[in-house]
Amino acid sequence: MDCEYCQESVIMNQKQKHFKTCRTFPVLCTNKCGRTDIPREELEAHILDECPATEVQCEYKKLGCEEVFPRSAAKSHSQMQIESHLRLALRVLEATQYQVHELVTVVKEQSQQIEKQSQQIERQSQQIEKLISKNNEQSEKMERPMSTAQEHPLQREGRGFPTPFQWKIDTTEAKSKTLFSEPFYLFEGGYKYIMKISPPPLFERCLRVSIKVVPGEFDDSLSWPCKEKVRVTMLGQRHRSVPLNKTSGVIDFEKVEEPCSRPLHDGHHEYRLILQLSAFAIFVRKCSILLMVSGE
Numbered sequence: 532m533d534c535e536y537c538q539e540s541v542i543m544n545q546k547q548k549h550f551k552t553c554r555t556f557p558v559l560c561t562n563k564c565g566r567t568d569i570p571r572e573e574l575e576a577h578i579l580d581e582c583p584a585t586e587v588q589c590e591y592k593k594l595g596c597e598e599v600f601p602r603s604a605a606k607s608h609s610q611m612q613i614e615s616h617l618r619l620a621l622r623v624l625e626a627t628q629y630q631v632h633e634l635v636t637v638v639k640e641q642s643q644q645i646e647k648q649s650q651q652i653e654r655q656s657q658q659i660e661k662l663i664s665k666n667n668e669q670s671e672k673m674e675r676p677m678s679t680a681q682e683h684p685l686q687r688e689g690r691g692f693p694t695p696f697q698w699k700i701d702t703t704e705a706k707s708k709t710l711f712s713e714p715f716y717l718f719e720g721g722y723k724y725i726m727k728i729s730p731p732p733l734f735e736r737c738l739r740v741s742i743k744v745v746p747g748e749f750d751d752s753l754s755w756p757c758k759e760k761v762r763v764t765m766l767g768q769r770h771r772s773v774p775l776n777k778t779s780g781v782i783d784f785e786k787v788e789e790p791c792s793r794p795l796h797d798g799h800h801e802y803r804l805i806l807q808l809s810a811f812a813i814f815v816r817k818c819s820i821l822l823m824v825s826g827e
């Protein structure tokens with residue numbers, strides 16, 4: 532025959548024994564709330580979630596109310612304790628506001644420190660740049676004894692030969708179009724050069740700096756093909772928190788594949804690659820870079 536509660540088939544004279552373990556046999560609430568009809572398998576859930584006799588904690592426990600009472604008294608506790616619960620909430624709110632205020636102060640202090648440090652880094656980078664250009668000037672002077680200057684008293688009025696030649700480039704501009712330098716000399720009575728910087732080729736992140744010799748005032752007294760060695764050094768002009776980049780490239784006209792004969796017009800020679808600027812930093816922000824060109 533079948534059990535009337537769980538519908539399982541049970542041997543006739545074992546029915547009482549089955550009731551002791553039957554999953555759906557109605558039992559008394561062990562919490563003594565008075566219910567007698569709870570299917571055995573639901574007793575645990577009843578006590579946990581709905582039994583009015585189960586002891587529960589006040590819902591304001593996290594804010595500090597420590598009271599414990601039967602579930603049936605929860606509503607009256609909340610109603611009676613509105614005032615003390617609000618006081619607790621207020622105190623927690625005040626504490627939280629205080630903490631927020633403290634944190635804001637800490638954040639402010641830290642950002643001031645960061646600001647100070649980045650200013651310091653900026654000052655140091657400027658000093659480094661100054662030292663580098665000073666150093667270049669000095670080595671230039673050492674390489675070019677006075678006699679050279681006397682051999683070529685052709686220095687044009689009001690027009691020096693800035694050594695090294697400096698070319699300032701806006702990287703935002705250089706990333707989208709080819710830029711050309713002014714024509715320049717590296718030495719009095721020397722070869723005349725022009726440089727260009729071209730945007731990265733497809734799928735690359737390098738600005739390409741190239742150089743060529745163009746007809747100059749002193750070509751008659753110069754030896755051809757040109758065998759000069761030219762160095763280009765890139766100085767990143769730092770903007771806030773962009774690290775100083777310095778790279779350089781050299782072209783030795785004596786060793787180029789095609790000798791650099793005397794140019795007959797500006798378009799006579801092809802530009803020759805001297806430096807690829809692949810520094811990541813110049814691509815992530817708008818900044819300017821300085822190219823310094825000098826003879827070796």
Ligand SMILES: [Zn+2]
Nearest residue numbers: 534536537553
């Ligand atoms: Zn049963």
Ligand SMILES: [Zn+2]
Nearest residue numbers: 560562564582
């Ligand atoms: Zn109960």
Ligand SMILES: [Zn+2]
Nearest residue numbers: 589591596598
């Ligand atoms: Zn409470």
